[in-house]
Amino acid sequence: MATNDIITKLKKNNLLGRGGAGFPTSLKWDMVKNAEAEKKYIVCNGSEGEPNVFKDGFILENYPEEVIEGIKIALETIDNSSAYIYLHKDYYEKHTHKLEEIIGDLPITLFKKTGHYIASEETSILEVIEGKRSEPRIRPPFPPQSGLWNYPTLINNVETFYYVAKINKDEYQNTRFYSISGDAQNGGVFELPENYSISQVLEETNNLPNFDFFIQAGGGAMGEILLPNELEQPTEGAGAIIVFNRKQTDLFVLMKKWTDFLLQGNCDKCAPCREGIFRLAEIIEREINNPNKHSLDEFFKAREQTLQDLFFVLEQTSFCALGKCAVIPFRSLIKKLK
Amino acid sequence: MKIIINNKKIEAKKGQTILEVAKENNIDIPALCFHSDLDIKSNCRLCVVEIKGRDGLHTACSTKIEPEMEIATESEKIIKARKINLELIFAQHCEECNDCIWNFNCQLLKLAKKYNVEITRFTDRKKGYPVHQFGPSLIFDSSKCIDCRNCVDVCQKQCVEFLEVKERGHLFQVIPSKDKNKDCIYCGQCITHCPVGAFEAVGEFEDVEKPLQDKNKTVIFQFAPAIRTSIGEEFNLPYGSIVTEQLVAGIKKLGVDKVFDVSVAADFTTVEEAKELTERLKNNKNLPMFTSCCPSWVKFVEFYYPELIPHLTSVRSPQIILGGLIKTFWAKKENIDPKKITVVSIMPCVAKKYEIQREELKVSGLKPVDYVLTTRELAYLFNKNKINLKNIEPMEADNPLGIPSGAGVIFGASGGVMESALRTAYEKITGQCLEKLEFQQVRGMEGIKKTTVEIKGSSVKTAVVNGIRNAKKILEELKEDPKLYEYVEVMACFGGCIGGGGQPVPTDSKIRKQRAESLYQIDTVKEIRSAHKNPIIKKVYKDFLNSEEKIHSVCHTRYFPRKKD
Numbered sequence: 001m002a003t004n005d006i007i008t009k010l011k012k013n014n015l016l017g018r019g020g021a022g023f024p025t026s027l028k029w030d031m032v033k034n035a036e037a038e039k040k041y042i043v044c045n046g047s048e049g050e051p052n053v054f055k056d057g058f059i060l061e062n063y064p065e066e067v068i069e070g071i072k073i074a075l076e077t078i079d080n081s082s083a084y085i086y087l088h089k090d091y092y093e094k095h096t097h098k099l100e101e102i103i104g105d106l107p108i109t110l111f112k113k114t115g116h117y118i119a120s121e122e123t124s125i126l127e128v129i130e131g132k133r134s135e136p137r138i139r140p141p142f143p144p145q146s147g148l149w150n151y152p153t154l155i156n157n158v159e160t161f162y163y164v165a166k167i168n169k170d171e172y173q174n175t176r177f178y179s180i181s182g183d184a185q186n187g188g189v190f191e192l193p194e195n196y197s198i199s200q201v202l203e204e205t206n207n208l209p210n211f212d213f214f215i216q217a218g219g220g221a222m223g224e225i226l227l228p229n230e231l232e233q234p235t236e237g238a239g240a241i242i243v244f245n246r247k248q249t250d251l252f253v254l255m256k257k258w259t260d261f262l263l264q265g266n267c268d269k270c271a272p273c274r275e276g277i278f279r280l281a282e283i284i285e286r287e288i289n290n291p292n293k294h295s296l297d298e299f300f301k302a303r304e305q306t307l308q309d310l311f312f313v314l315e316q317t318s319f320c321a322l323g324k325c326a327v328i329p330f331r332s333l334i335k336k337l338k
Numbered sequence: 339m340k341i342i343i344n345n346k347k348i349e350a351k352k353g354q355t356i357l358e359v360a361k362e363n364n365i366d367i368p369a370l371c372f373h374s375d376l377d378i379k380s381n382c383r384l385c386v387v388e389i390k391g392r393d394g395l396h397t398a399c400s401t402k403i404e405p406e407m408e409i410a411t412e413s414e415k416i417i418k419a420r421k422i423n424l425e426l427i428f429a430q431h432c433e434e435c436n437d438c439i440w441n442f443n444c445q446l447l448k449l450a451k452k453y454n455v456e457i458t459r460f461t462d463r464k465k466g467y468p469v470h471q472f473g474p475s476l477i478f479d480s481s482k483c484i485d486c487r488n489c490v491d492v493c494q495k496q497c498v499e500f501l502e503v504k505e506r507g508h509l510f511q512v513i514p515s516k517d518k519n520k521d522c523i524y525c526g527q528c529i530t531h532c533p534v535g536a537f538e539a540v541g542e543f544e545d546v547e548k549p550l551q552d553k554n555k556t557v558i559f560q561f562a563p564a565i566r567t568s569i570g571e572e573f574n575l576p577y578g579s580i581v582t583e584q585l586v587a588g589i590k591k592l593g594v595d596k597v598f599d600v601s602v603a604a605d606f607t608t609v610e611e612a613k614e615l616t617e618r619l620k621n622n623k624n625l626p627m628f629t630s631c632c633p634s635w636v637k638f639v640e641f642y643y644p645e646l647i648p649h650l651t652s653v654r655s656p657q658i659i660l661g662g663l664i665k666t667f668w669a670k671k672e673n674i675d676p677k678k679i680t681v682v683s684i685m686p687c688v689a690k691k692y693e694i695q696r697e698e699l700k701v702s703g704l705k706p707v708d709y710v711l712t713t714r715e716l717a718y719l720f721n722k723n724k725i726n727l728k729n730i731e732p733m734e735a736d737n738p739l740g741i742p743s744g745a746g747v748i749f750g751a752s753g754g755v756m757e758s759a760l761r762t763a764y765e766k767i768t769g770q771c772l773e774k775l776e777f778q779q780v781r782g783m784e785g786i787k788k789t790t791v792e793i794k795g796s797s798v799k800t801a802v803v804n805g806i807r808n809a810k811k812i813l814e815e816l817k818e819d820p821k822l823y824e825y826v827e828v829m830a831c832f833g834g835c836i837g838g839g840g841q842p843v844p845t846d847s848k849i850r851k852q853r854a855e856s857l858y859q860i861d862t863v864k865e866i867r868s869a870h871k872n873p874i875i876k877k878v879y880k881d882f883l884n885s886e887e888k889i890h891s892v893c894h895t896r897y898f899p900r901k902k903d
Contacts, residue, residue, distance in 0.1 A: 133503060138378060138380055138400045263508040264508050268485070268508075268509055268510050269379075269381055270380070270381050270382075270383050271381065271382050271383050271384075271423050271426055271427055271484070271485070272383050272422075272423055272426065274485065274509070275426035275427070275429065275430065275460075275463070276426060278463065278509070279426070279429075279460060309422045310422075312418065312419070312422060313383075313419055313422045313423050313426070316386070316394060316395050316415070316419050317383040317386055317395055317419050317423060318383070319380060319381070319383070
């Protein structure tokens with residue numbers, strides 16, 4: 001049951017986008033609803049691609065009706081609109097049949113994601129749906145002003161739409177989905193209060209390790225490294241918590257996992273991210289292949305100027321959030337684990 | 339609105355970007371991927387500035403100004419960011435500074451100096467990347483490419499889409515399309531829009547001396563209309579400086595035997611084209627008629643729209659007509675064996691290198707033109723021989739093929755061919771003297787200029803087009819309504835030949851405008867301003883081009899549908 005006051009409800013419940021950026025959902029809806037245009041688009045983003053983030057897959061598997069219901073509410077709230085569900089390749093293949101059945105006659109089209117990880121970033125999604133190379137657009141204009149084919153466009157994550165349906169039915173209990181993985185003993189996806197601290201989440205899910213550990217919070221490539229004494233904060237970003245056994249983790253291999261992902265995942269549009277990630281990967285690769293093993297501390301001291309410079313331009317001058325956030329895991333790892 | 343840049347109050351217009359305002363006020367912000375012809379991409383991240391009250395750095399090219407905005411364009415943070423990004427960019431660019439079209443007037447090198455850049459800090463990532471050649475006109479050395487994609491964008495803006503971004507492993511590369519339905523038309527806009535010299539003309543600059551090496555030949559240089567208001571830039575003269583006679587004197591100093599002006603041949607082109615237009619209008623056949631001076635446009639029609647070939651005028655381009663006349667009319671007059679003549683064209687264009695290789699243009703088995711050098715190549719040759727156009731005694735071009743009408747000179751700007759043809763056609767059709775010679779409606783930098791010209795009670799509908807995208811628009815319009823126009827002029831490059839792919843860099847809309855305005859200025863002060871009134875035209879038609887057969891062999895040609903090279 002959709003009503004015009006859904007936006008008021010979203011606002012009252014202070015629903016924040018669950019794609020990672022945490023923008024107030026009601027604001028986006030308001031902007032798209034009030035934008036003047038002959039038609040409008042709605043995009044449901046189901047293309048999570050960062051390592052160790054798999055909660056959208058879980059939601060599509062278990063709660064497809066709610067997701068479609070959330071999109072339906074948006075269709076009813078926003079005049080002259082039609083929708084796309086933009087899906088990670090695996091999700092597309094796995095869930096198409098079921099989703100189409102639920103969609104029925106609704107103006108919702110399923111779209112299979114192509115391109116790199118960056119193709120999950122919201123303006124890159126627009127480019128891909130328009131048939132272009134996946135890379136972010138210059139903002140402003142923001143998608144609610146000018147999105148798909150320059151029409152006002154509402155882009156929300158699968159999880160966000162799931163909670164729109166919940167809020168509409170007054171069933172929202174301020175929860176979110178957490179993907180827990182790594183050396184955690186009881187990994188999986190869990191729905192828990194959004195204001196839980198990381199340690200609460202780990203405890204409640206029976207994942208608090210009894211070995212020397214550290215975690216990566218947010219996502220498995222761009223999340224921050226946190227030590228056991230830093231877990232009293234809530235989980236940022238896409239809600240992933242990765243547990244690492246400190247003794248058994250090769251930190252250079254871990255950094256290589258990140259650079260491998262970033263090399264593939266970025267779009268190479270802007271110089272600092274394209275070249276900066278390339279050089280970062282080069283330095284780490286060289287260290288891994290170096291027969292004379294260095295400690296993290298030795299490695300960092302020998303490479304400090306270059307690494308700091310690369311981090312600086314990535315963070316300060318990258319075109320989009322991917323390049324800016326790419327430094328977070330490296331910086332925190334080097335600082336905390338050396 | 340008022341904004342503040344580097345503590346200075348500046349008046350600016352709403353909607354402008356920080357970079358635009360800075361440029362207008364001579365505040366230097368480095369911006370490699372910015373070109374005023376293209377959409378903002380914000381790729382190179384060198385134009386970063388600081389804005390009071392906002393976190394971090396912001397790109398000046400993509401950030402619009404707001405009232406009372408306070409901007410700093412240099413700070414410790416900005417300088418550091420630019421230095422590191424430049425070091426990363428240098429690591430993509432295999433330097434070959436000695437053979438670069440930027441001739442040490444290189445933005446990268448200047449920035450390296452300014453920001454104390456360690457240009458070899460990182461190893462060259464693109465070492466061994468391929469060099470591509472596009473026909474006889476262009477070379478793309480991808481080991482110099484910094485991935486800014488100006489070339490791809492301008493190729494797309496031209497609707498040619500020959501240059502593509504292709505994924506290669508986890509990085510992309512700019513490469514020529516393998517699609518057999520896409521081919522380069524040699525407009526060379528990639529050359530003038532590349533900030534780092536990854537593109538150049540074939541032979542630039544290693545072959546510039548070739549034409550002068552055969553001592554047994556009479557060497558004749560002929561220069562295109564559009565050169566005279568652009569080559570001065572290579573000698574630090576202001577944009578649009580008129581240097582016709584300095585140019586002639588410079589060429590003479592190279593030891594060249596004769597210097598002729600291609601604008602004279604433009605007068606022949608005009609007379610023939612006006613004749614053909616009159617004929618086609620009378621018979622209502624193959625209308626609209628398309629101009630054919632621009633070899634990129636001709637290749638575009640032959641490759642992409644072969645069904646429209648009959649619309650191209652059969653008249654040869656000026657350089658080919660003049661080369662033909664030199665090796666026939668002039669050779670006979672001077673009693674020189676045409677085989678012993680080398681004709682060198684100085685062109686604002688790289689497609690002209692392709693045009694001279696077209697077999698069907700041969701006159702008595704000889705290529706009318708043996709070599710084409712671009713404006714840049716001639717400037718390089720001058721510099722190498724310590725010839726400076728700034729301080730050279732002016733000289734006039736040689737007779738009898740050195741004195742054009744004003745109409746021949748304006749061929750270098752978009753609308754020039756049309757205006758010249760109209761001046762002549764009007765008088766031919768009406769038998770009356772045209773009182774006002776200027777056809778303002780066909781002038782200017784606008785991409786498409788449509789107008790209707792009244793000649794003897796009937797109206798001729800014309801379109802003047804620059805930029806191939808605009809040409810495509812007109813062709814698509816014609817598919818809908820074939821009777822929309824009677825005469826269409828097309829130049830592939832923005833603004834016409836003054837914006838050609840062989841012209842000095844940088845080239846942008848302001849520079850093109852100044853080069854064009856100067857061409858019109860030359861026309862204004864010419865005594866003879868219509869092609870058919872040029873005495874040499876009359877003389878050559880009387881003494882030499884006095885049979886259909888001769889006219890045909892020197893002044894007309896054929897076209898063929900083309901497949902990808």
